[in-house]
Amino acid sequence: MARARRHALLNRMLRDRSVATQDQLARALEEAGEGVTQATVSRDLAAIGAVRGPGGYRLPDHGAMPVGQAGVESVLNEHALTVEQAATLVVVRTAPGHAGVVAAELDASPPSGMVGCVAGDDAILIATPSLKAATTLAKYLRRHMEGGQ
Numbered sequence: 532m533a534r535a536r537r538h539a540l541l542n543r544m545l546r547d548r549s550v551a552t553q554d555q556l557a558r559a560l561e562e563a564g565e566g567v568t569q570a571t572v573s574r575d576l577a578a579i580g581a582v583r584g585p586g587g588y589r590l591p592d593h594g595a596m597p598v599g600q601a602g603v604e605s606v607l608n609e610h611a612l613t614v615e616q617a618a619t620l621v622v623v624r625t626a627p628g629h630a631g632v633v634a635a636e637l638d639a640s641p642p643s644g645m646v647g648c649v650a651g652d653d654a655i656l657i658a659t660p661s662l663k664a665a666t667t668l669a670k671y672l673r674r675h676m677e678g679g680q
């Protein structure tokens with residue numbers, strides 16, 4: 532199935548109903564004649580900017596830019612609440628339901644020193660290769676969280 536068609540179907544599904552899991556979305560796509568794996572659904576959700584909140588998966592607010600276009604600085608300034616360093620890890624806290632948006636933007640344009648990140652509902656755990664890299668990354672994230680350049 533073409534990626535654009537899957538994205539259009541996912542957009543319509545998320546607008547029309549509440550969907551709690553990626554498996555439910557995979558089954559709904561299969562019912563629409565487009566069988567995919569849960570892993571493909573996961574990648575597609577990230578690509579369309581969908582986030583998982585308390586009520587299930589949803590699309591970003593109207594007017595939001597697609598992942599990779601809003602910019603790390605913009606999403607940090609808008610969604611990040613705190614940035615803390617724990618040895619070689621950096622933890623970014625957000626309002627509930629917003630960690631996925633920030634993590635997707637970080638993955639699309641990874642800042643220097645970031646090895647990878649994992650998002651929950653309201654927190655992002657960022658791995659770095661060293662204590663120095665974590666310190667530098669935490670400073671960078673705090674600066675942009677506060678609107679600095």
